Amino acid sequence: MASNEPNRTRTVPGSLERPTRVFSKQTSQDVDNNNSPLKERTMSTALYGRFDLEDCEEGVKINHIWDSESGMPTSKLTNEKPAGSPFQRQDSHWLSQQPSFSLDSNLDSDVPLMEDILEETQSIKLSPELTEESTEDRPQLDSPNQVFPIPTGESVDEPVTESISSSSNFRNIEKVLKREKKNVFILSEAGKPIYSRHGDADHAVHLFGIMQAFIAFVEDNKDELLYFSTDTHDFVFVHKGPLILVCIADTFEYPDQIRLQLNMLYNQIVSQITNTQLNRVFQEYRNFDLRRWLTDYFLSSLIELMDEDPSYLLQAIRCIPMSNGLRENVNSTIIQAGNKNKKVLFTLLIAKTRLIAYVRHKNYKLGPSDILLLFNMVYSTSAFKDAESWTPVCLPDFDGRGYMYAHISFVNESSSMYLLLLSTNREAFYDLKETHTSIVERLSANGYLNKIEKAIKFADYTMPEIKVPEVRHFIFKNFRLNQYTMPLYGPPYVDEKERERLYGQYLYLNHNLYKPTRPAKIIYTVGSKETLFAWIHKEFEWYAVFDPLISKISLTGT
Secondary structure, eight states: OOOOOOOOOEEEEETEEEEEEEEOOSOOEEEEOOOOOOOOEEEEEEOOOOOOOOOOOOOOOOOEEEEESSOOOSSSOOOOSSSSOOOOOOOBBEEEOOOOOOTTTTTTOOOOOOOOOOOOOOOOOOOOOOSSSSSSSSBBBBSSSSSSOOOTTOTTTOOOOOSSSSHHHHHHHHHHHOOSSSSEEEEEEEEEEEEESSSSSSHHHHHHHHHHHOOOOOOOOOOOEEEESSSOOOOEEEEETEEEEEEEEEESHHHHHHHHHHHHHHHHHHHHHHHHHHHHHHHHHOOOGGGGGGOOHHHHHHHHHHOOHHHHHHHHHEOOOOOOOHHHHHHHHHHOOOOOTTTTOOOEEEETTTEEEEEETOOOOOOOOHHHHHHHHTTTTTTTHHSSSEEEOOOOOOEEEEEEEEEEEEESTTOSEEEEEEEOTTHHHHHHHHHHHHHHHHHHHHTTHHHHHHHHHOOOOHHHHHTTTTEEEEEEEEETTTTTEOOOOOOOOOOOHHHHHHHHHHHHHHHSSSOOOOOOOOEEEESSSOOEEEEEEESSEEEEOOOOOOOHHHHHHH
């Protein structure tokens, strides 16, 4: 059956067209209008909600995709961890993982992920509380036995009295939605406001009621609301645990890319209070105000980074380019200094939001999502620069049920470089402080700190240095290393508007490479301002922008 949604296309920069998508189903597939590979059954009752946005229709219909034989959605989403979990423990060793993309290596995809095993270390103490299957698979994370105490004299179940009239609140949030191209709201299942990127979340309670109605209506029909679109905006939903995250956007981003960002925001919340604590407090206090536990600027900073940094789109880390010899020496120095301290699980040497060195325990590994959350935590907090810090942090991909403890200290007052050491022992502050001091002293004594500072200064490179004149700009990701590289923006992408347009082109390519219904391996598109090329391989993915007049033969030769 054909979709009842109005036939709409949104123009992507460079004269590329973005088709309308249809929307809500329990599978993660994205189906184009009138091209559904499955038989559709339109719900007899449509969801309607008045948003009063310019050029928006008063009502939006939600279509569901059903299996004609079983009468049920065709597939289910799964949250199961893949095989090869970092908690599968064998022998205990230190390994050095080398982040490497340097001009010297010419983007060689065969750079080793890590060095050979160097030295056997003491086994990590394991926690019997973190697993039901085994008591020998996981490091001990600090997991509180009870929820944080509720401040006395305050009832979490009583509604908050509004000091501003309802109509005034609605007008305020309506102005924000019209003014801002992208807004993010976070609320609890009970409709309690938690966060709003623009404006006061308390003023959006009526809008939250509409969002709850959408989600409840779809979930009552055993389905999941992913997103819906109007002529100008995408409304993207993630219902995870006791929280509902919603993004209303009029940008070049596609709903699947926005859902990835909303999941990152959920992980940022979990990093502050743990998944176990989050679920427990809302089970006991349905109307609990989570804002007293959260740091808003972590969320705001993360949204800003996701809007402009390809790391979050690619789920990959960007490293400081340096010679392989220098990187090996830095890693060896960190390992030698850390071998005496068995309480250190991970050591990261970082410059702003770019990785310099990463040393880890043999059988435990941090995923790119967790590392990006650590980057954002330090990047968004100026207090970390003023003094060494000791802070609990939950890493959701590693284990969302307990805390690790991070020792964060900059190398010196004038440097953008800092060491981040992670331990599962809450009492290990002085041990990690001693390890930090030892690492810095050794790096300084060998002259490596000055060489690293020089590498940071010249970390960015331009397209003329690559000496491929046909390519205007590119992004290259190595799957095995979960790392990517890209040059500085050059002509014609010299102003903010042109850079935003170029990033929109990369979003278009990424969406079509990973489109569930018709994923592409190679994309070649000629636009009015440039030729776009994307290639996904088992070892890498590559996005590139060429002159619009380049031929296919010349492009292939490049």
